[in-house]
Amino acid sequence: MLHLNDNANPRLADATLDQERPLTRANEAMHPSTMSEAAFTSRRLRNAAYYSDDSTLVLHMDVRNALELLAEAGVKANCIVTSPPFYGQRDYEVERQIGLEGHPSEFISTLADVFDASKAVLADNGSLWVNIGDTYWSGKGEHRSGEAKQSARRFGIRPQDKKGDGKWCVPKQLLLIPHRLAIEMQDREWLVRNDNVWVKPNPTPDQVRDRCSMSHEYVFHFVKERWYYFDKNAVGRTSDTGSVLPPLDTWEIQTVRGQTGRHKARFSEELVRIPILSTTPPRGVVLDPFAGSGTSLVFARKHGFRVIGIDAKKEYCDLMVEQLRKISEYVDQE
Numbered sequence: 464m465l466h467l468n469d470n471a472n473p474r475l476a477d478a479t480l481d482q483e484r485p486l487t488r489a490n491e492a493m494h495p496s497t498m499s500e501a502a503f504t505s506r507r508l509r510n511a512a513y514y515s516d517d518s519t520l521v522l523h524m525d526v527r528n529a530l531e532l533l534a535e536a537g538v539k540a541n542c543i544v545t546s547p548p549f550y551g552q553r554d555y556e557v558e559r560q561i562g563l564e565g566h567p568s569e570f571i572s573t574l575a576d577v578f579d580a581s582k583a584v585l586a587d588n589g590s591l592w593v594n595i596g597d598t599y600w601s602g603k604g605e606h607r608s609g610e611a612k613q614s615a616r617r618f619g620i621r622p623q624d625k626k627g628d629g630k631w632c633v634p635k636q637l638l639l640i641p642h643r644l645a646i647e648m649q650d651r652e653w654l655v656r657n658d659n660v661w662v663k664p665n666p667t668p669d670q671v672r673d674r675c676s677m678s679h680e681y682v683f684h685f686v687k688e689r690w691y692y693f694d695k696n697a698v699g700r701t702s703d704t705g706s707v708l709p710p711l712d713t714w715e716i717q718t719v720r721g722q723t724g725r726h727k728a729r730f731s732e733e734l735v736r737i738p739i740l741s742t743t744p745p746r747g748v749v750l751d752p753f754a755g756s757g758t759s760l761v762f763a764r765k766h767g768f769r770v771i772g773i774d775a776k777k778e779y780c781d782l783m784v785e786q787l788r789k790i791s792e793y794v795d796q797e
């Protein structure tokens with residue numbers, strides 16, 4: 464049992480009254496506070512938002528500007544879950560877009576800078592989940608395919624089609640972007656809890672003849688501190704004896720295909736089920752800093768959490784608002 468001094472956190476002081484719950488750092492992390500409703504709906508945040516209601520904030524701006532604004536407004540998210548742009552995959556046609564840096568090392572440090580900036584808006588006992596896939600260096604020159612699917616990716620020459628500097632960037636090299644990012648995050652004092660693997664039973668076929676076809680991506684689980692909120696019961700498996708086991712770190716989830724609508728790199732709601740349900744306390748705040756069409760936020764709202772979405776592309780913010788507004792109307796009617 465910890466002993467409290469006069470300067471102790473009042474929430475901790477309450478906990479001393481609870482005889483059932485000894486005061487340990489682990490127990491404290493399992494009873495996290497959530498941002499106040501007043502702070503979430505402050506005039507400052509509402510004025511900056513592209514859309515807002517009592518449980519939703521959508522920011523249409525560059526992720527770095529948005530994180531700075533949220534930090535200044537005192538936002539504390541319990542769970543940050545996101546799928547950033549993958550390296551060399553798409554041209555989102557927005558200013559300061561991330562993903563088309565000339566060298567993969569530049570991409571990794573830019574992304575790690577964004578996640579470092581997100582530390583200020585993540586509760587100390589919160590979690591950051593990052594979905595990221597890998598990229599091959601091709602060095603082939605301009606992409607020639609005229610397929611409709613490829614046209615979304617056509618933007619002159621992709622970084623990985625350039626000649627390359629020979630450091631990682633040589634033809635046929637799998638760049639190992641996901642783990643390079645995780646190592647960079649470790650170097651910046653994040654704790655890596657899992658490199659969960661998203662196994663895709665229906666991957667887009669690779670047009671290759673000398674390697675296996677890629678059918679997985681990663682969902683890294685990062686935390687700031689050793690003690691953090693994790694509700695195993697919300698996502699666990701039941702053993703033969705009835706006890707709750709943690710979920711596995713391999714997740715077999717169908718990719719969203721043929722129904723992607725206006726966002727070309729949308730993921731399935733199932734991908735964020737374990738992240739959001741295990742690391743967001745009741746009425747907690749879920750933030751997606753590269754929210755796109757808002758899939759993670761839609762899932763979070765359906766489960767009663769408050770949400771913040773950021774995206775630099777107006778068309779995606781419109782799509783996000785369209786979906787989130789419907790959920791808020793439905794939830795408010797209940």
Ligand SMILES: C[S@@+](CC[C@H](N)C(=O)[O-])C[C@H]1O[C@@H](n2cnc3c(N)ncnc32)[C@H](O)[C@@H]1O
Pocket residue numbers: 524525526527545546547548549555557558559560561726728729730731752753754755756757758759773774775776779
């Ligand atoms: C992989 S997509 C996210 C997809 C999303 N998970 C979904 O299900 O729709 C990445 C998003 O990052 C956005 N983006 C790229 N650069 C950005 C930047 N500098 N600031 C904010 N958003 C950015 C793109 O517009 C895109 O919507």
